[in-house]
Amino acid sequence: MNLFTDIRSLVIDALAAMTDAGVLPGGLDLGNVTVEPPRDALHGDMATNAAMVLAKPAGMKPRDIAEALAARLVADPRIVTAEVAGPGFLNLSLADDVWAGVVEAALAAPDAYGRSSMGAGRKVNVEFVSANPTGPLHVGHTRGAVFGDALASLLAYAGYDVTREYYINDGGAQVDVLARSAFERYREACGQAPEIAEGLYPGDYLVPVGEAIKAKYGDSLLGKGEEHWLDELREFATERMMEMIRSDLSELGVEMDLYYSEKSLYGTGLIEAAIADLDAKGLIYRGTLEPPKGKMPEDWEPREQTLFRSTAHGDDVDRPIRKSDGGWTYFAPDIAYHYDKVSRGYDALIDVFGADHSGYVKRMKAAVSALSDGRVPLDIKLTQLVRLFRDGEPFKMSKRAGNFVTLRDVVDQVGADVTRFVMLTRKNDAPLDFDFARVLEQSKDNPVFYVQYAIARVNSVLRKAAEQGVVLRDTPKLEDDAERIVARKLAEWPRLVEIAARTHEPHRIAFYLYDLASDFHALWNRGNEKQHLRFLQDGNTAASAEKIALPRAVGVVISAGLGILGVTPVEEMR
């Protein structure tokens, strides 16, 4: 049930009837006619722009259209008043029955209310995190993980068939560096002094890996050149890193459907096939790139390379796919990976990158556009930096020293639920301040707590009601504006889900939940002043049952929303 689409249908039908009656000319495009919540509640419950949108094509004054439309709309029992306002808005106020119906719908099908069929079962692949398997996940990855996971849940809630996927960059030079770094820790485990040369990974998370290598190989690798151990240790260390990463993600509540290995692309012909596909489309050629405009790199020299004509699909320059030694550049397996995603039959692809990868957006979009002949849209969402604070004091991280703050640090200190909610209290492309102390604060200044407190209050009322022997009923009685405001906010939920899903912006869910909680807290406090607004009516279980329906519906929607965000609703706060 989506009240806004219901009322929009009503408006569209009325406009069609006006056309049939000769009031409006035929052939009007009604696509731009909207029914939305007005910004100001004083304007009513819903507003439609129909008269303004149609005035020009119909050759009529907005007011005339609006008044004729109003006359038809008020004939519907759901519409109490329809008033022309401003430049031609038609403000609608809806009957209390309608709001009661919203509450009933939520209570009748708690798992379904707000779910959308807009996805229509279309297959969407959400690739996220995809951190190099060379160390633990840090805060930046955490944000990407939370964002991607919530986005995936949101899309599933909106009716898409979603795959969560992680691309393991285990095919490049950085996993060689990992192997060498692990080897030094292995030497350390064997009692030798490790030599962590410049460029190796210094983090002590490799210490246990070194010990594990010793446990497996004894001292048989000591003193041998890397040609004897590089392949084996690369695989060994990479597997250990991925175990750690999977475990970190699991701590955060993220479960991938598929881990896709870059290395697995090699030797299968997939890269060659992807490039051949582009070649067949005339998009591969030998050529020399112009130097970058503006500042000239010190060591730049003209060089003939094998290039992908990404400019044919919107990129700024063509991109090399082979290195001068004949090997593939990192871009080639990326192309092959997306070629594989396309050929797996997805209707849409989403990649979640850190903002520092913004330079790859155009070339990846160009690749997918070329590979799918423009059929499969690729949306790339960038997550901005996370700045860490404690009690307002920023603290520094140094990747060189290996002392960056890890996902596990964050989750261990504040918990997965708080981490996830806070990470979604900003738009993905806005920087996020994360204060370890503040996010645990139990006050209304902390949105996590504020929303959880609302649901805790709902549960509190339900416990009290059970003690008093109230038999729950799904038919609410709404008699005050404070109640209607809450019901109206509940009515916006299905609409909001669709907007958030369409824009790929799960943060909208978090903001909505905050607003809903706010309306609910306001209603709660009205009960302090007005006895009839209390959910529990003294000694009158029948009246209580009618009053409790609304907060129960609030609980339904907050639970559903937190579910999308991957946050566990609390039972109570003590």
Next chain:
RNA sequence: GGCCCCGUAGCUCAGCUGGAUAGAGCGACCGCCUCCUAAGCGGUAGGUCACAGGUUCAAAUCCUGUCGGGGUCACCA
């Protein structure tokens, strides 16, 4: 220099396929607990939506340009 993101109240940020008098929280000020959790609520004050053009019945939103902040920039991933 090219490209990408950002610029909205003193601060941190929302703002719906373009809608009406641009919202919330913090901070400031004034109020509300005999009563379902005051861990909360109500009110007051605070704005050239960076700037300038353009499109439109209508622009914080779309387009162009300028300014300011951040990111990124061939044979690393």
